[in-house]
Amino acid sequence: MKKGIISLLSLSVLIGLSGCNSDSGSESIDYGKKATGYLVDIADEIEGIGAREASTPEEEAMGNWLYDKLTGFGYDVKVQPFTYQKGDKLLSSKNFIVEKQGASEKTIVLAAHYDSTGSDHGSLGATDNGAGVAAAVAIAESLMQESLPYTVRILFPGAEENGLNGSLHYVRQALDNDQLDNVIAMINYDTVGGGDYVYVHAAHSDYAEYQSTCEKLGLGEADYNAQTHVRDAMLQASIAVKGEEGQYTVHPAFPGYPEGETGSWSDHAGFACAGIPIAYVEATNFDINGKWGFDGYSQTVNPAAWDCYDAENKTACDRDSETQWGKIWHTEFDRLDKLEELFPGRVDQQLSDNVNIVLELLTSAAYINEK
Numbered sequence: 001m002k003k004g005i006i007s008l009l010s011l012s013v014l015i016g017l018s019g020c021n022s023d024s025g026s027e028s029i030d031y032g033k034k035a036t037g038y039l040v041d042i043a044d045e046i047e048g049i050g051a052r053e054a055s056t057p058e059e060e061a062m063g064n065w066l067y068d069k070l071t072g073f074g075y076d077v078k079v080q081p082f083t084y085q086k087g088d089k090l091l092s093s094k095n096f097i098v099e100k101q102g103a104s105e106k107t108i109v110l111a112a113h114y115d116s117t118g119s120d121h122g123s124l125g126a127t128d129n130g131a132g133v134a135a136a137v138a139i140a141e142s143l144m145q146e147s148l149p150y151t152v153r154i155l156f157p158g159a160e161e162n163g164l165n166g167s168l169h170y171v172r173q174a175l176d177n178d179q180l181d182n183v184i185a186m187i188n189y190d191t192v193g194g195g196d197y198v199y200v201h202a203a204h205s206d207y208a209e210y211q212s213t214c215e216k217l218g219l220g221e222a223d224y225n226a227q228t229h230v231r232d233a234m235l236q237a238s239i240a241v242k243g244e245e246g247q248y249t250v251h252p253a254f255p256g257y258p259e260g261e262t263g264s265w266s267d268h269a270g271f272a273c274a275g276i277p278i279a280y281v282e283a284t285n286f287d288i289n290g291k292w293g294f295d296g297y298s299q300t301v302n303p304a305a306w307d308c309y310d311a312e313n314k315t316a317c318d319r320d321s322e323t324q325w326g327k328i329w330h331t332e333f334d335r336l337d338k339l340e341e342l343f344p345g346r347v348d349q350q351l352s353d354n355v356n357i358v359l360e361l362l363t364s365a366a367y368i369n370e371k
């Protein structure tokens with residue numbers, strides 16, 4: 001057993017003994033901690049599935065794990081197979097979708113892609129996106145015990161890392177079948193643990209940032225939605241759970257990206273194109289002047305993730321020779337043993353916080369303003 005994951009594995013066992021799917025009320029189970037056990041199942045090198053590259057047997061195994069977990073909670077799981085073109089290859093994957101009916105037909109979508117990438121660099125996809133999937137699974141489990149003001153749909157897209165294929169297929173099919181008509185908000189959980197700070201973003205106010213994605217769906221600027229009220233609702237829910245000091249962070253403005261806005265590189269993009277306001281949660285560090293500036297692609301100031309970090313100037317000591325740039329995702333640091341070594345307890349805490357913040361938002365009518 002590798003140093004650094006002992007506490008995670010022990011916690012997983014304890015959780016399994018203390019709580020089950022149906023015998024206990026949600027008040028007696030800490031679903032934030034349960035997510036930690038699910039992350040071990042997903043990303044641990046020995047006990048879990050590990051790396052889950054798109055359209056591989058490992059991604060299929062991850063999908064089977066999701067199906068078993070979700071049906072075990074009592075959901076009727078919709079499996080949505082799809083194919084996509086990658087170069088000269090026609091590849092296949094699946095989306096998994098569950099829904100918990102609320103008092104209103106108005107629907108909030110939560111998405112977390114289950115594939116990973118960077119296995120050739122040693123990544124096991126613990127943060128990207130094992131953490132998001134583990135959080136969403138724990139949320140799904142908890143919601144079975146709750147009465148909800150809105151209907152909640154949880155989407156686990158496949159093949160995100162090589163082109164947002166699963167979420168774009170889902171949006172395309174949902175548009176064709178009028179399944180987005182009642183959707184009032186979309187929350188995207190992608191890399192919600194590991195980085196120095198946890199941020200929440202809205203879609204970019206400039207449609208040009210999303211244009212190429214929208215055109216893949218046959219949509220245009222008139223369809224696009226960059227409203228910020230779902231991001232702001234998530235901020236308020238984070239304050240309710242963590243207080244002013246522990247709330248989500250909104251990144252400062254930097255060239256090309258106004259404060260609190262993000263690009264089209266994750267599963268929220270297709271939903272914004274389809275006119276749905278989004279909130280995208282990720283753990284990174286926008287204070288760092290990384291390889292391409294203050295863009296969030298450098299996730300940590302931890303010296304282990306740099307050849308040499310210049311703390312005073314918040315950048316590499318030598319920008320010409322730096323090779324690591326503080327990155328976690330898609331690297332050898334994106335695995336549970338390394339994360340626990342670099343950041344003891346951080347991923348557990350971020351995972352728990354994210355679960356509890358979204359549960360706060362989904363179980364109360366106080367946050368989402370239906371615009």
